Amino acid sequence: MTAAPATDLASERLHGLDAVRGYALLVGIVYHATMSFLPGRPIWVVEDTHRSLLLSGLFFLSHTFRMTTFFLIAGFFAHMMVEKRGVKGFVKDRAKRILVPLLVGWPIIFAAIIAASVYGAYVMTGHIPKPPPPNPQAPALAFPLTHLWFLYLLLILYGLTLGCRALVLRLDRSGRFRRRADAALASIVESPLAPLALAVPSTLALSFVGPWAKWFGVPTPDNSLLPNIPALVSYFTAFGFGWLLHRQPGLINSWTRRWPLNLALALGFTALCLSMAGVAPLMALEPLGPQRTLFAGVYSLATWTWTFAVVGMALRFLSNHSPVRRYIADSSYWLYLIHLPIVMALQAAVAKLDWPAEVKILLVLGVAFPLMFASYQFLVRRSFVGAILNGRRAPKAAAEAPPQLAPLARETFQ
Known part of the structure; x- marks a missing residue:
């Protein structure tokens, strides 16, 4: 198979990839x-009176692939930007769009999360909670990155990747190593066994590094400035793979052809994971041993088959220009930054209603998404904040004629 030039594929496929990146953030919401609403031992500041195995399964499924997919697309677009703007232009852009939102946004959002947590605890107990005592088991360089950990990790991945790039350019002046690497990558991507090859690093990291609550998949690196090894390995694999893939972007056409196969495999591996771990959250730490390695391998295969399936379906069905999808893609960054305190407050507001959990979550999301989209439309889209987050201000005509709410909602929840 001959890889298409990057510029040719970019003009045809970026709508689909941009949609994947945006939807991955919305799945995180x-x-x-x-x-x-998760059954069993509480893991969240808000403990609803109704629990749901269905929502527990949704939690497990969404965490299986959402961040791997996001970091793969992030690596793809990062290489594209380096090719277009050079390293200096790339660093300047990433400092504006990633570092500034992290440094400026974190104190504001963290304060809002604390306020939502206090409100949630008050709803649960009837009184204002006292500050918790210091955690004696806190990790080194403990820091509450909250859900903004993905920005911090992106900065680390940018630095690691640019460092590797500089080293390769210095040592491989003839380009021979890069040509061989491209050939090896092409062989992997074109093979139906590609998910197996990509699952190896995360399988090893999850199998042998530290204690692991296997039901929760890749441990979220949100409580320390030193990312845990499984998260760093898993997401660097995805980011680096996306970076290298952009050197031969035509290779992803194989995912477009194989999305039914990858989807079937993803469903099968996910079902196998749930049969091994159960649908309800399992807090127990899995000891080292063959059972842990087996689950890590199946989970990693589920991660990559889901990623290939999702990207393949997007390239197959979402590659045409859509004003609604473009609006969602543009707004998704802002929505993800601000969503957590809003969602927490709404969870607390419905916590004691005697309604099914599935109805409550629809109410939470049905209020949260319109509020967040409205904030984007009227406060961000044409402001300096939008220029920082999206790299540009939306043109006036676009801002005066936003997509209709009904199709926007349909696109969001599909």
């Missing part, structure tokens, strides 16, 4: 919305 749904993921957090399920957390107050």
Whole structure:
């Protein structure tokens, strides 16, 4: 198979890839919305009176692939930007769009999360909670990155990748190593066994590094400035794979052809994971041993088959220009930044209603998404904040004629 030039594929496929990146962030909002409804031992500040195995399964499924998919697309677009703007232009752009939102946004959002947590605890107990005592088991360089950990990790991945790039350019002046690497990558991508090859690093990291609550998949690196090894390995694999893939972007056409196969495999591996771990959250730490390695391998295969299936379906069905999808893609970054305190407050507001959990989460999301989209439309889209997050201000005509709410909602929840 001959890889298409990057510029040719970019003109045809970026709508689909941009949609995947945006939807991956929106899936993260749904993921957090399920957390107050999980059965078993509470893991969230808001503990709803009704629990749901269905929402527990949704939690497990969404965490299986959403961040791997996001970091793969992030690596793809990062290489594209380096090719277009050079390293200096790339660093300047990433400092504006990633570092500034992290440094400026974190204190504001963290304060809002604390306020939502206090409100949630008050709803649960009837009184204002006292500050928790210091955690004696806190990790080194403990820091509450909250859900903004993905920005911090992106900065680390940018630095690691640019460092590797500089080293390769220095040592491989003839380009021979890069040509061989491209050939090896092409062989992997074109093979139906590609998910197996990509699952190896995360399988090893999850199998042998530290204690692991296997039901929760890749441990979220949100409580320390030193990312845990499984998260760093898993997401660097995805980011680096996306970076290298952009050197031969035509290779992803194989995912477009194989999306039914990858989807079937993803469903099968996910079902196998749930049969091994159960649908309800399992807090126990899995000891080292063959059972842990087996689950890590199946989980990693589920991660990559889901990623290939999702990207393949997007390239197959979402590659045409759509004003609604473009609007969602543009707004998704802002929505993800601000969503957590809003979702937490709404979870607390419905916590004691005697309604099914599935109805409550629809209410939470049905209020949260319109509020967040409205904030984007009227406060961000044409402001300096939008220029920072999206790299540009939306043109006036676009801002005066936003997509209709009904199709926007349909696109969001599909």
